[in-house]
Amino acid sequence: MDEEYIVDVTETNSFKNEYVYDICMNEAEPWFFANGILVHNSAYISAYPIIREQVKQGIVEWNADIAIKKYNSMKDEINSTFPDFMQRTFNCPPENGNVISCDREIVARRAFFIVKKRYAALMIDKKGVRYDVDGNAGKLKAMGLDLRRSDTPVVVQKFLKDVLVHFLSSNDESKVIDEIKDFKKKFDSLPLYEQGTPRRVNKLTYYSTLINQGKGNRVPGHVRAAINWNTLKSINKDWVSTKITDGMKCIVCPLAANPYEMTSIAYPVDEAHLPDWFTKLPFDHQSMVDSVVDKKIENLFGKLPNWSRIESAIKKTTTLDDLFF
Secondary structure (H helix, E strand, O other): OOHHHOOOOOOOOOOOOOOOOOOOEOOEOOEEEEOOEEEEOOOOOOOHHHHHHHHHOOOOOOOHHHHHHHHHHHHHHHHHHHHHHHHHHHOOOHHHHOOOOOOOOEEEEEEEEEEOOEEEEEEEEEOOEEOOOOOOOOEEEEEOOHHHOOOOOHHHHHHHHHHHHHHHHHOOHHHHHHHHHHHHHHHHOOOHHHHOEEEEEOOHHHHHHHHHOOOHHHOOHHHHHHHHHHHHHHHOOOOOOOOOOOOEEEEEEEEOOOOOOOOEEEEEOOOOOOOHHHHOOOEOHHHHHHHHHHHHHHHHHOOOOOHHHHHHHHHOOOOHHHHHO
């Protein structure tokens, strides 16, 4: 790193718990403070746009092996020149300048950045370990996405991971649409109570007390759903099924109109046998599809320029084949 590339050194304002930037952007500073020290987080760069035309013309060779060597050499060059830069610019002794160093974390075939701290990358290498071997396109690295959230059903997590890998490896819009359609049909075939959302129920005793005090409007929806399970369990004189208690993980299912005027109900995720009084409840299938599937898909692909076309194609699930075969 040569001194001539340093435009200026600016003192920043006091740190007030702002976001940590994970992507280098022209209009925002990709840095943050840690224990009062100004530091820089991971930055994702691509050398390919600079050489794209030369690659197309056959002037420059570009493949995974060359890319890995190139990015490794960038890291080595920065580390070899940084102590000297620190000494010349800040009069920092070499032993102190050597403390700061950078490392090359991953090389990805393609990455998909949604917003800050939410992205996915198809890694072909991570710190010297190759993932594009044995017929694999690479390994997915996902940050801040629904496929990593605990309130996303496991079956939906797996689907989101698979469709994202295919999107990053092929960028084939029609294939992504077909995969989404196929999964929605598979999801529709599940028992309605298996289409709910996983949630952990905390402070159940506390919120039960609020309800008894006439303050039920302060109770979170998933906690209310757990209380509804316990209530119906008692009404139906079910002494076998597990009672939901503080801290239990449950599956929350919205309900359609019912005599109990309940909008949702939860059941323990480890319940071995669900009682008939529960399985015969009027579950709100469309509400579960909207929140568990459609919303998750939109969260993942909704920022794409062609999202409206993809969304429209996904909704056209009825075909002549579906009607006559």
